[in-house]
Amino acid sequence: MAQFVKVAKESELPDTEGTFEVVEGKGTLVEVEGNKIALFKLDGEVFAIDGTCTHDGGPLSEGSVQGDEVVCPQCRARFSIVSGQARGLPAMEDVASYEVRVTDDNVEVEV
Ligand code: FES
Numbered sequence: 418m419a420q421f422v423k424v425a426k427e428s429e430l431p432d433t434e435g436t437f438e439v440v441e442g443k444g445t446l447v448e449v450e451g452n453k454i455a456l457f458k459l460d461g462e463v464f465a466i467d468g469t470c471t472h473d474g475g476p477l478s479e480g481s482v483q484g485d486e487v488v489c490p491q492c493r494a495r496f497s498i499v500s501g502q503a504r505g506l507p508a509m510e511d512v513a514s515y516e517v518r519v520t521d522d523n524v525e526v527e528v
Pocket residue numbers: 470471472473474475489490491492493494506507508
C-alpha cells in the first residue's frame with residue numbers, strides 16, 4: 418500500500434529559481450525502500466522522479482537541468498522533471514514520477 422515517506426528538508430534542496438539556462442548541481446538523490454529517487458526543486462516546487470535513466474542506468478540526480486527537463490549525464494537523454502516523460506533520444510521509456518507533498522519543511526514522497 419502506498420504511503421508518504423519523509424525524504425528531505427525542503428530548505429536544503431537547491432532551487433532552479435525559474436531560470437531556463439542550463440544549470441548544474443540541482444538534483445538530489447534519495448533512497449526510499451530500495452528505490453533511487455531524484456528530487457528537483459523548480460522555482461519553489463518539489464518534484465520526484467526515478468533516479469535511474471531508462472536508457473542505460475545513468476544517474477539523473479546528477480544531470481543538468483534546463484527549464485522543466487533534466488539531461489542524463491551519461492548520454493544526454495532528456496526527461497520531464499514533472500512527469501518523467503522521455504523527451505529525447507537515446508531514452509525511449511519514461512521514468513516513474515512520484516507524488517510529493519511538503520509539510521512544514523519536510524519533503525515526503527509517495528512510494
Ligand atoms: S544512460 Fe541516460 S541517456 Fe544513456
